[in-house]
Amino acid sequence: MPGPGPIRTIALTAALLLATAACNSASTQGSSGKETGSSARGVTADTVKVGGIVSMTSASGYSKKDTDLGARARYDRANAEGGVNGRKIQYLGAEDDGQDPAKNLAAARQLVQRDQVFAVAPMSSVTFSGADFLDRQQVPTIGWGTLPSFCGPKHIYGFNGCLVPMPGGTLNxxxxxxxxxxxxxxxxxxxxxxxxxxxxxxxxxxxxxxxxxxxxxxxxxxxxxxxxxxxxxxxxxxxxxxxxxxxxxxxxxxxxxxxxxxxxxxxxxxxxxxxxxxxxxxxxxxxxxxxxxxxxxxxxxxxxxxQFQPFEADTPAMRRFKEDIKKASGGKDVPLNMHMMTGYMSADLFLSIAAKAGKDLTVESFQKAAAAFSDTGTLVGDRAEPKGQKESFGxxxxxxxxxxxxxxxxxxxxxxxxxxx
CATH class of the missing domain: 3.40.50.2300 (Response regulator)
Known part of the structure; x- marks a missing residue:
């Protein structure tokens, strides 16, 4: 847990950001920050704006930067296939939180208040201090469900479910x-x-x-x-x-x-x-x-x-994953890693739910689609929501x-x- 000093610093930073945002633009779905012709923040007649939050850097040298490549690979394929219900995904890339709680919260605020994203996918870090903010702002957020914040909040989903459930949930x-x-x-x-x-x-x-x-x-x-x-x-x-x-x-x-x-x-x-x-x-x-x-x-x-099919598996879904990563890497055969899969499947779950939400994409239609969502045979097995907000896909x-x-x-x-x- 952070000590009193960091907590005061985070609180002060948050207050300053809120004050700045109040002067520049509103941050809720019903704000004047909506784009022309849309009925939801980050959605226009032909685009959906999405961003990510990933620990690109850390004090120990550990990096999840390839999470961003995996997400980009999946969004690129979706766009090549015509987008989601006629809208192309405008992926802004991932903000680096450096595994720092203050930076995680700041990244969440930036994506919503400045960049006006509809969703955050992927979110992959050892800290998720921005979770409460994103949930309050009704921002669909999808990532690796290794933190308690992926287990319960209405607008937050783990790409393979909730991996650290609260009492009353289940264990993988x-x-x-x-x-x-x-x-x-x-x-x-x-x-x-x-x-x-x-x-x-x-x-x-x-x-x-x-x-x-x-x-x-x-x-x-x-x-x-x-x-x-x-x-x-x-x-x-x-x-x-x-x-x-x-x-x-x-x-x-x-x-x-x-x-x-x-x-x-x-x-x-x-x-x-x-x-x-x-x-x-x-x-x-x-x-x-x-x-x-x-x-x-x-x-x-x-x-x-x-908690996904090994890269050594010879299945149609794995072959497609490898092809998508290669294309996103400029045709190079790059070494595969689990961070690529985290980004790819976070994007995939977002795209799958958004597709079921229909042409009129709003937070309400996305949440309604999620509440009755299920599919089978994916790289993480069978998926279902809202089951995934209480337990893993197993x-x-x-x-x-x-x-x-x-x-x-x-x-x-x-x-x-x-x-x-």
């Missing part, structure tokens, strides 16, 4: 059930969970602790103890705790709910200490990570959770890095979610 069991398949069953197997010391990390530990226990694992260690804003230089203290967590012995599985720079440090330390069990995380599916020997060695053998796969290449360890499968308490 892809990760524990997939690992149980790799191990030949979860009974008698222990797991250690580790995350960053942040609200998101603590919530992640809470949810995964319940999910792994429900799958039959013994959770011998579960801590959100790693500094979230400062990459540790020495991982030995964390490694020692983990390797003694199972009654003085090492657990069968180490689950990291952290980003790549942290994972590289932790996994390297575990391997140097002689750890022989399974190591797994939800972020390191990126061929670009394999260009450095140290990174490739740290990730060798690691099982990565995916599908995923596990891939393993082996000899410098990713291979499918557990094929893309859908699992029944469990109630979250």
């Amino acid at each position: 069991q892809t990760w524990p059930e997939g690992l149980a398949k790799v191990l030949g069953g979860a009974r008698g197997k222990s797991v250690a969970l580790i995350a960053g010391d942040s609200d998101a990390g603590k919530f992640g530990i809470r949810t995964f602790k319940q999910g792994f226990a429900a799958a039959g694992f013994e959770v011998s260690y579960a801590k959100a103890s790693v500094p979230a804003t400062a990459l540790p230089n020495d991982w030995s203290a964390y490694t020692k705790e983990i390797l003694r967590a199972n009654g003085g012995k090492a657990p069968d599985v180490v689950v990291s709910v952290m980003q790549t720079p942290y994972n590289i440090g932790l996994f390297t330390s575990l391997k140097r200490a002689g750890y022989k069990g399974l190591i797994t995380d939800p972020t390191d599916y990126d061929p670009g990570l394999l260009t450095k020997d140290t990174t490739r060695q740290a990730l060798d053998g690691v099982l990565v959770l995916l 599908c995923g796969a596990l891939v393993r890095l082996k000899d410098g290449r990713y291979e499918v360890a557990v094929p893309f499968t859908c699992y029944e979610p469990i109630p979250f308490a």
